[in-house]
Amino acid sequence: MLETRDLITILTAILIGTISRILMLKEDFRQYPSYPNGYLIHLITGFIAASLGAVAIPALLSKNYVAVTFLVLAIQQFRDIRKMERDSLKDLEETEYTFRGAAYIDGIAKTFEARSYFSLIVSLFTALTMYILPFSYVPKVIGSVIVGFSLIYILKRFSKGKTVGDIAEVKPGKIEIKGSELYVDDIFVSNLLGGDNSRELFQKEGMAVVVYPKKDHFRIALDHFGQRQAMLFEATRAIGLKRYHFTRKDYEKGRIVVTLVPILNDYDKLVEAVIQTPLLETVKKSHSVMNTNLFGEE
Known part of the structure; x- marks a missing residue:
């Protein structure tokens, strides 16, 4: 039988650890993880980690050292979560408008693995505090x-990633069609608009934004194909x-150009999607990109 002290400690630590996972699990305009099935999977995993x-x-x-070895198994399970997320998103690539x-995909998978560790760490230190005080x-x-x-606040600040809006300005771009060539703010984009229908469609309904790096060395991140693909996907x-x-x-x-013929003609949403x-x-x-201010403003 568990002693009252142990029972209170375990329940309190599980509760705080699970809450930490809830606070770090958010659904934004990217719609990931999806509600409710995606939420359920990660909340259950967070509960187990806690x-x-x-x-x-x-x-x-209690000198039950064998029980502590379950932490090693937990780490393996969390690694499986990363693999599950990666495989799931890769399977969906062919069904999206464009590839992530x-x-x-690797960044998303690592993020969900790390947040399971957060639940474990928070519950561990919560239980430790109960015994120390x-x-x-x-x-x-x-x-x-x-x-x-x-600890939740510190970990959340520490894990908060940067966005394109932190290192660049995003502005609507002016679309021009010259023969079969597409230009945005005088930047050559493509020569694939050879048909009259395609030129007319892009001229009437096409939208474009131009990403301006705030500093020259931020081009290292923005010029990367994976980053440009992520902006186009969002x-x-x-x-x-x-x-x-x-x-x-x-x-x-x-400068980076993102242009498309969308379903919704909404420049505010397009600019916000690229910024976020x-x-x-x-x-x-860049070191200035990697720096994360733990206690500064969002």
């Missing part, structure tokens, strides 16, 4: 909850795709 972290301290104190790209049950619970939520997911989609870079000034596109981990080459 449970493992919660029982680790009582197991150690391998770099974007030399108070009665109520102050112990209050103190452990404070520690748990403080643009098509936000406003749909009727026909044609291109992304090009200006070699002289470092995450900076992929594989393209973060």
